[in-house]
Amino acid sequence: MTASEKRLGDLIDDYCPRCRLLLNHAVASMVNGEVVKVVCQTCHTEHPFRHGEGGKKKSPDYRASLFDQVAAKMPAADTPEPSQPPKKRSATPARYISRHQGKPHAKRR
Numbered sequence: 389m390t391a392s393e394k395r396l397g398d399l400i401d402d403y404c405p406r407c408r409l410l411l412n413h414a415v416a417s418m419v420n421g422e423v424v425k426v427v428c429q430t431c432h433t434e435h436p437f438r439h440g441e442g443g444k445k446k447s448p449d450y451r452a453s454l455f456d457q458v459a460a461k462m463p464a465a466d467t468p469e470p471s472q473p474p475k476k477r478s479a480t481p482a483r484y485i486s487r488h489q490g491k492p493h494a495k496r497r
Contacts, residue, residue, distance in 0.1 A: 394423055403442030404428040405435055413437075 394400065394415055402413040406428065413426035416434055423437045 393421070394418065399429070400426065402426050402428075402440055403438045404431065404433065405438075405442060406431050406433045408443060410440060 396415050396418060398415045399412050400415060400423065401410055403409070404411050404413070407430055412429045414429060415423050416427045417425035425434055426437050427434045
């Protein structure tokens with residue numbers, strides 16, 4: 389038996405469409421010595437063997453091109469940003485009221 393031969397229950401790496409990751413899978417079904425179905429060892433989902441390939445691959449410059457399109461529509465930044473006015477102080481500071489100041493309560497009968 390060679391190392392490349394797989395048997396039912398052997399662990400192999402494959403892409404899980406549910407987890408959306410390349411994870412350990414157990415061989416669940418074989419036809420003519422080829423792996424047909426696998427079971428994800430993380431989420432226990434059975435799916436066709438994908439040979440480690442899966443998911444939609446976006447071009448790496450997809451977001452960069454969108455950013456460039458938006459940046460091209462922006463006006464030039466020739467004017468400096470306006471400075472923020474200083475915070476105003478109130479004429480009198482805040483007054484804190486304590487429950488323990490003042491006259492004691494009269495006893496009720």
